[in-house]
Amino acid sequence: MITLKIGLVIVLIIATAFFVASEFAIVKVRKSRIESLSQNGNKKADKVLHIIKNLDNYLSACQLGITITSLGLGWLGEPTVDKLLRPVFAQFGLPEALSHTVSFAVSFFIITFLHVVLGELAPKTIAIQKAESISLMLARPLIWFHRIMYPFIWLLNGSANMFVRLFGYQTTKEQEEVHSEEELRYILTQSYQQGEITPSEYKYVDRIFEFDNRSAKEIMIPRTEVVVVDVNESMTEIMERMRAERYSRYPVINEDKDDIVGVIHMKELFYDNCDDTSHIRDYIRPVPKIFENVALKDLLLKMQKEHIHMAILTDEYGGTSGIATVEDILEEIVGEIRDEFDESEELPMEKLEDGTRLLDGKMSIQDVNDFFNLNLDHDEVDTISGWVLTQYIEAEEGTEIEVDPYLFRVEEMEDSYIRKIKVWEKE
Known part of the structure; x- marks a missing residue:
């Protein structure tokens, strides 16, 4: 028993x-x-x-x-x-x-x-x-x-x-199983640390979360750097500029960048062997003008819907702020996209031999915050050069700004524009 x-x-x-x-x-x-x-x-x-x-x-x-x-x-x-x-x-x-x-x-x-x-x-x-x-x-x-x-x-x-x-609560069946962004980020981080996903997969998904919070203004090519052609120029002048710049599309202006009449594609002009007997107006295609503060996701949806690769971004007064391309938008998800014509294109940040970082003035403050784990205030400006000017309006080459535990120093300026900023950790 x-x-x-x-x-x-x-x-x-x-x-x-x-x-x-x-x-x-x-x-x-x-x-x-x-x-x-x-x-x-x-x-x-x-x-x-x-x-x-x-x-x-x-x-x-x-x-x-x-x-x-x-x-x-x-x-x-x-x-x-x-x-x-x-x-x-x-x-x-x-x-x-x-x-x-x-x-x-x-x-x-x-x-x-x-x-x-x-x-x-x-x-x-x-x-x-x-x-x-x-x-x-x-x-x-x-x-x-x-x-x-x-x-x-x-x-x-x-x-x-x-x-x-x-007691006023829902039963398990009545509840929908949902996760907040913070919970998903935690799950993603745990999966990465346990080796369930690769570093590239982790970066892609993490960028998707950031993508939803970005505006077009943050990733645009600013007005001052937009290469344009004038509708009044000769075809020979236009073709020479295209050979030198090697972009696929160019906004077409009527004497001023605030008056953009459309966009042309380089391959059409070279395919037709255009010369001075041709006129640029025959190749102009319409291009949408969109407010610069539009959400990046909404801009991408509009460009997909209308089958366009470039959009003109305007400020609140109707002037041209810059341009945004599909490539610029996709780079926010997959990282830098460089083709055979981008060899001379400067990276937004490079590491120097002494361990310091050299930032391009156009680098977004959000990217700087993410990389250096900082919390730089950027309600009024979008780029690191703009942030430096808000901290010191008379900034010049050599100007240093301390942001614990880092030092930011203006390395290169062009007129009043800050082109390069060096960053290193204080000793």
Whole structure:
């Protein structure tokens, strides 16, 4: 009889381990991975997918199983171990009352230790580390247990939901599983640190979050650097400028950059072998003019919808602020895109041999903040050169501004425009 009871105690501990491991495995397992296995014909994955889609019911099944086995261990385990230990303590000649108390305490400790360590902690740790394999292995028996105990599970879930609604809360089924941007960023960081995603994948997704907060003004080519052609120029002059600059598209102005009449594509002019007998007006295509503070995502959607590669950005007074291209927008997601004609193009930031950083004056303040982990105020300006001028309006080459723990120094200026800024960490 005692052997049977010991066997039942072992079975109850194993059953507890089964329900605990099942609970943590089905919560931890990646749904996308299970869906992939299911699509490849894995029958066990089909069962796990069924459990995930009905997670509330199966978590209740696990909780019911753990409760039943815990009650069983409490009812059977302590008396069984106590019966084994009572004769041992009786040999020490202890009074019967004291012998019973000590035997009960030791029995309680042994059963609690076995229950917590073998029945809960160890299975939990293994299930978290091997969620996929554990869930595939235990899905079938868990489904059968759910079917057998369904009336009790339905009653318990219904009662719990009733009390939840009484306090004004939603049930699990009524809630939508959503994650905030902060939660997604945390998940992304954890996945990167655990090696589940590559550094490039991490950067792409992180840039997507930043992309949503950017405006067109932050990434535009400013008016002063826009290469244009004049509608009144001869075709020979225009062709020579194209050969020198090597851009694919050029805004066309009527004497002033505030009066942009359209855009031309270099390949059309060279394909038609244009000369002074041709006129630029025959090749001008319309170009949209968009307010500079438009969200970058909205600008991209508009350019995709209208099948255009360039947009003119205007300020609040209707003047031209600059231009934005599809390439400029995509670089905010995938990083710098350089073709064979970009060899002379300056990078927004380069590392010098002495370890300092040389920033292009057009580099956005947001990018500077992200790289150096700073919080430079940029409500009124968008570029690092503009920020320097807001800090020191009479800035000149050699001017230094301290932003703990860094020093910013103006390295190169052109008239009143700051072209290069050096940054290094203070000693």
